[in-house]
Amino acid sequence: MQPGLETNDRISDPSGGSNQTRVRAYNERLVLSLVRRHGHLPKSEIARRSGLSAQTVSVIMRSLEADGLLLRGDPIRGKVGQPSIPMALNPGGVYSFGLxxxxxxxxxxxxxxxxxxxxSQRITYDYPMPDALLDFASTAILDASKTFSDEDRQKIAGIGIGLPFQLxxxxxxxxxxxxxxxVWKHFDIAAALEERCRFPVFQLNDATVAxxxxxxxxxxxxxxxxxxxxxxxxVGGGIVLNHSVYSGRTGNAGAFGPMPLISADGTSTQLLAETSxxxxxxxxxxxGRDPTFLxxxxxxxDDLGEILEEWLDHVAHYLAMAVISACAVIDFEAAIIDGSFPVEIRKRLVEKxxxxxxxIDLQGIVLPSIQEGTIGSGARALGAATLPLLNRYLLDQSVLFKELR
Structure with missing residues (x-):
């Protein structure tokens, strides 16, 4: 049996409604997701936001606390009545790997x-090959797992992989x-990694998980x-609709790299050729300079000088066109830009x-708010690591933003 599969299996079914076990699984995911979203919540606030009865919430919270997934905070005393006890996620309740x-x-x-x-560990290469990547990932995962006690090893929810589409x-x-x-056409790295490491593996497009x-x-x-x-x-990307990532029919929605654009000389080009x-x-x-430091x-x-300035101007021009093109299809509230570069470079790029x-002529288009991302080069690995948590313990973000009644 795979490590991590034995513990809290009732929570790993995200569907609700067909029987009592599934309803309980959904409600437990809802409580965990609300607590994760808000940091600390008392029972009364969870009941108000979830629509569950106070009694149901009490039962769920006791169960999740017993499972080591929730921690009690210090009581908060009000002017009247019993003090409320905020609950928070237990940082050591679940662990997850992201590749x-x-x-x-x-x-x-x-x-x-x-x-x-x-x-965290990193390897660099000229181009990715499956055997080397499998050796790197499985060795790093197994070495990290050995540092866990037997009890904590059971808390590893799995491995998430962020991989470019059609590599x-x-x-x-x-x-x-x-x-x-x-070789990538027929190599299933998720299956190979699951066989080696004996943890469940979940995979999605790398820009989507970012x-x-x-x-x-x-x-x-x-x-x-x-x-x-x-x-x-x-360049790649993603789309968020109603507080939820929209991955599309094949999981490749928001992969903006192939977006067709017109170059300065009037010929057809793609976003990836201009903004990467x-x-x-x-x-x-x-x-004559070695680019591998990138x-x-x-x-x-800091010492890239005019080369960097020209690149930023060029990238900004085509990203601006891509933002406007995307907003001509969907009326986005914001456009968030991040990447594998230093924070100060990201700031300058967003300004440009x-x-x-x-x-650009914006007639007929409502300009979105142009914002910096916050995570940077680690976004894809962190996003990949959240896949097992979302699949086994949490709910879609859109559930958390429904109107409170």
Whole structure:
């Protein structure tokens, strides 16, 4: 039996209604999700926000506390009546691994129930190959698991993977020998990793999980609907509608890289060709400079000078066009921009996108709020790590924002 599958299995069924066990599972997920969303909540507030009776909430909270998923806070005394006791998620109640597989690097992170990273590891490469990635991930996961007690090892909810859609299609751009990456067409890394590590594995597009990380741990609660752009080796993104990530029919919604645009010379181009770190890499190579430092999250970009300035101006122009194109389809409240670069670079890029939008004809389009993301290069790994938590313990975000009656 896989570690982690034995504990709290009743919570892992997200559907509600067909029988008492499923209703209980749904209600427990609802309580956990509300507490996660608000940090600390007393029983009375959970009952008010969930629509459940006070008695039902009491039973659920006692059960979740007994399972080690909730912790009691200090009593809060009011003017009358019994003091209320706020409940919070137990950081050590659940753990989860997240694996981001990128075109130039891979990250493995272990988080607790609050989403706080506990350990992380990274490898860089010229292009991703499954065997090397499988060895890296399984070794890191098994080594981290060995540091847990037998009891805590049962609290590992699983492994989430964020992986670019149709990775083999980027062979030429990343400089891999022709045909090398075709192996990805038939390699199921989720199944292979589950077989090696004996934890359940969940997989989604890497930019979509980055969007989910921003929704869950970043600016998400501020906006009901937003379009999200993540500038990595190639640009990607995600869509949030009614406080919930919309992944689409194939799980690839919001993959903005292939979005068609018109270049400065009037020819057709794609967003990924104009707004990715790949184009900055090419500019550095033309100048005889080694671009591999861009693959490291802690890299310093201060000495890039005019090359950086030109790249930022170029990227901002095309991101502005992409933002307006997206808002012509859906009336987004905000456009959030993040990426694998230092915080100060993100700030400058967002400022330039806003300035570039001001030069575009916006007749018939309501301008969204242009915002910085908050998580940065770790967004895809963190988002991947939330997949097991969402699948086994929590509910869709949209449930938490329904009108209170």
């Amino acid at each position: 981001k597989i990128g075109r130039r690097s891979a990250d493995l992170v272990l988080i607790n129930f609050l989403g706080a990273p506990l350990t 083999w299609n980027w062979e030429e751009q990343v400089g891999a020998p022709k045909g090398t990456m075709d 969007c989910g990380a921003e929704l869950t741990f970043g600016r998400g609660p501020e906006f009901a609907d937003f379009v999200y752009f993540f500038v990595g080796t190639f 770190l790949y184009s900055l890499e090419k500019s550095l190579l033309k100048e 693959r490291h999250a802690e890299a310093n970009w 996108v806003s300035a570039s939008i001001d030069t």
